[in-house]
Amino acid sequence: xxxxxxxxxxxxxxxxxxxxxxxxxxxxxxxxxxxxxxxxxxxxxxxxxxxxxxxxxxxxxxxxxxxxxxxxxxxxxxxxxxxxxxxxxxxxxxxxxxxxxxxxxxxxxxxxxxxxxxxxxxxxxxxxxxxxxxxxxxxxxxxxxxxxxxxxxxxxxxxxxxxxxxxxxxxxxxxxxxxxxxxxxxxxxxxxxxxxxxxxxxxxxxxxxxxxxxxxxxxxxxxxxxxxxxxxxxxxxxxxxxxxxxxxxxxxxxxxxxxxxxxxxxxxxxxxxxxxxxxxxxxxxxxxxxxxxxxxxxxx
Amino acid sequence: xxxxxxxxxxxxxxxxxxxxxxxxxxxxxxxxxxxxxxxxxxxxxxxxxxxxxxxxxxxxxxxxxxxxxxxxxxxxxxxxxxxxxxxxxxxxxxxxxxxxxxxxxxxxxxxxxxxxxxxxxxxxxxxxxxxxxxxxxxxxxxxxxxxxxxxxxxxxxxxxxxxxxxxxxxxxxxxxxxxxxxxxxxxxxxxxxxxxxxxxxxxxxxxxxxxxxxxxxxxxxxxxxxxxxxxxxxxxxxxxxxxxxxxxxxxxxxxxxxxxxxxxxxxxxxxxxxxxxxxxxxxxxxxxxxxxxxxxxxxx
Numbered sequence: 335x336x337x338x339x340x341x342x343x344x345x346x347x348x349x350x351x352x353x354x355x356x357x358x359x360x361x362x363x364x365x366x367x368x369x370x371x372x373x374x375x376x377x378x379x380x381x382x383x384x385x386x387x388x389x390x391x392x393x394x395x396x397x398x399x400x401x402x403x404x405x406x407x408x409x410x411x412x413x414x415x416x417x418x419x420x421x422x423x424x425x426x427x428x429x430x431x432x433x434x435x436x437x438x439x440x441x442x443x444x445x446x447x448x449x450x451x452x453x454x455x456x457x458x459x460x461x462x463x464x465x466x467x468x469x470x471x472x473x474x475x476x477x478x479x480x481x482x483x484x485x486x487x488x489x490x491x492x493x494x495x496x497x498x499x500x501x502x503x504x505x506x507x508x509x510x511x512x513x514x515x516x517x518x519x520x521x522x523x524x525x526x527x528x529x530x531x532x533x534x535x536x537x538x539x540x541x542x543x544x545x546x547x548x549x550x551x552x553x554x555x556x557x558x559x560x561x562x563x564x565x566x567x568x569x570x571x572x573x574x575x576x577x578x579x580x581x582x583x584x585x586x587x588x589x590x591x592x593x594x595x596x597x598x599x600x601x602x603x604x605x606x607x608x609x610x611x612x613x614x615x616x617x618x619x620x621x622x623x624x625x626x627x628x629x630x631x632x633x634x
Numbered sequence: 635x636x637x638x639x640x641x642x643x644x645x646x647x648x649x650x651x652x653x654x655x656x657x658x659x660x661x662x663x664x665x666x667x668x669x670x671x672x673x674x675x676x677x678x679x680x681x682x683x684x685x686x687x688x689x690x691x692x693x694x695x696x697x698x699x700x701x702x703x704x705x706x707x708x709x710x711x712x713x714x715x716x717x718x719x720x721x722x723x724x725x726x727x728x729x730x731x732x733x734x735x736x737x738x739x740x741x742x743x744x745x746x747x748x749x750x751x752x753x754x755x756x757x758x759x760x761x762x763x764x765x766x767x768x769x770x771x772x773x774x775x776x777x778x779x780x781x782x783x784x785x786x787x788x789x790x791x792x793x794x795x796x797x798x799x800x801x802x803x804x805x806x807x808x809x810x811x812x813x814x815x816x817x818x819x820x821x822x823x824x825x826x827x828x829x830x831x832x833x834x835x836x837x838x839x840x841x842x843x844x845x846x847x848x849x850x851x852x853x854x855x856x857x858x859x860x861x862x863x864x865x866x867x868x869x870x871x872x873x874x875x876x877x878x879x880x881x882x883x884x885x886x887x888x889x890x891x892x893x894x895x896x897x898x899x900x901x902x903x904x905x906x907x908x909x910x911x912x913x914x915x916x917x918x919x920x921x922x923x924x925x926x927x928x929x930x931x932x933x934x
Contacts, residue, residue, distance in 0.1 A: 365905070367906065381905040381906075389903075389905070391905070500884070501884040501887075501890045501893075502890060563900070567897070570870060570874070570901075571874060571894075574870070574871060574874035574875050575874050575875075575881070575884055581875070584800070584801040584875055587801075590801045590802060591905060591906045593801075594871075594903065595905060597867070597903035598902075598903065599902055599903060599904070600863070600900060600901070600902045601870075601900070601901050601902070601903075602898075602899055602900045602901070603689075603894065603897035603898065603899060603901075604899070605665070605681040605689070605691070605891060605895060606667065606681075606891045
């Protein structure tokens with residue numbers, strides 16, 4: 335039976351591996367902070383800055399202890415001991431033609447025997463490139479299909495619904511996959527689910543580096559940077575207003591600097607900004623909606 | 635008996651008067667948007683940009699209709715018709731030595747006869763100047779004292795508690811006054827409360843212009859601008875994570891662009907930034923806490 339220590343050790347290795355792969359291309363400076371959680375466990379927060387990544391956070395954590403009241407209430411369980419471990423990443427690139435990416439893989443268990451995996455990868459291009467979008471979604475579909483043919487359609491829709499900025503009536507980007515509570519009652523075994531989660535984790539770095547390398551040397555103007563800063567503003571809005579993980583972390587006295595590593599280096603807000611008709615910005619804006627079949631390029 | 639139409643008409647005049655006073659000093663360009671709420675009522679949103687104010691929002695609204703379910707649940711009333719009107723302002727100055735300011739005055743009533751006033755003014759200096767802080771608080775104390783000697787201590791503490799960024803364990807700025815639900819059962823009459831609210835509204839423009847004019851010609855460096863952008867990031871965090879009005883508006887399909895006029899033009903986030911010891915930034919950071927008796931300068 336797969337043990338929690340095996341999972342957290344593997345996640346820690348994933349953090350190392352992703353940092354190495356990113357650094358090899360990005361020539362990143364990486365600052366690491368080790369932190370401990372007073373109630374049990376801790377983590378390794380790493381901030382990257384290089385020639386492609388303006389600000390990136392690659393976090394590993396493995397925390398444990400008595401289940402916080404708010405979670406116990408949400409899960410409808412009485413007092414229990416919990417264990418949670420995962421890797422969480424957001425990369426904000428310097429070049430506006432390179433997309434923002436987010437990845438998370440996580441495992442949660444209670445001492446009562448309840449456990450589940452969760453995670454996902456989603457992409458937020460400042461400028462949507464349909465070829466990159468198709469490649470991105472097809473890659474995620476391939477990873478899903480290897481585990482279960484039902485996964486991609488389900489997790490793709492879940493991402494559309496989750497990464498939705500309700501007050502803007504727009505998606506955060508082109509989505510990707512999102513899944514949660516793959517646990518005890520799943521038709522796949524724990525070992526099978528674990529292989530799927532590992533595959534998601536391992537897909538991240540090569541996938542992003544391919545997308546980034548195709549774009550990061552493209553020239554950009556001040557207008558591109560302004561639009562990037564506005565899209566980053568929307569990223570901030572999503573994360574602070576709607577993202578359950580962020581809200582939960584801030585609400586339960588998580589480590590603020592690690593939680594808010596997802597914040598962009600610079601963001602801006604202009605009142606009621608509407609992109610010029612027929613501009614690249616307007617084209618992207620028009621595609622920030624749910625239900626686009628990105629993997630099948632003809633449908634975008 | 636004071637009628638709701640009298641209140642909203644006066645608030646609309648206050649918006650005009652504040653815009654005129656700001657424009658006379660700031661030479662602001664003002665863009666106005668009129669908007670209507672499908673369920674009833676509407677507003678006038680105005681965005682200012684001038685030589686002192688980089689981005690300012692001065693909003694008036696008067697909305698009405700069936701009470702939204704979420705408010706009804708929060709107020710524990712069954713279906714009712716509501717009316718709400720107010721003026722809401724956030725000004726982000728260009729010069730980091732000039733503080734950010736926020737003001738709100740509002741009135742709410744239900745057709746069942748329940749009514750109340752709410753509002754406040756609070757100041758967020760990027761660099762705290764104790765003389766300005768003392769003047770700011772003393773001015774608010776004078777306005778409060780005219781209505782009731784108990785108001786300032788109570789509303790000052792309320793502002794300390796309300797404008798608190800819990801996940802940072804710091805206040806948004808130096809506070810000010812905050813009050814809510816001054817209504818039916820108050821020991822002051824409706825007319826007396828209304829005079830108090832009007833006085834708060836009228837205090838705003840001359841108070842801010844005095845503070846701004848003392849500072850806006852001071853030279854500033856890139857370091858000052860960086861710190862300003864970080865403090866603006868904290869402003870974003872407070873408004874999107876903790877501010878009840880913002881959350882409520884976004885949650886109940888309010889007009890997003892009007893609600894988010896409080897967002898700064900540019901904000902930034904640096905991982906785990908700690909000001910240099912003995913710097914002006916560190917001095918300000920050390921003062922971002924509750925319970926400082928700003929009006930009595932000796933106690934700061």
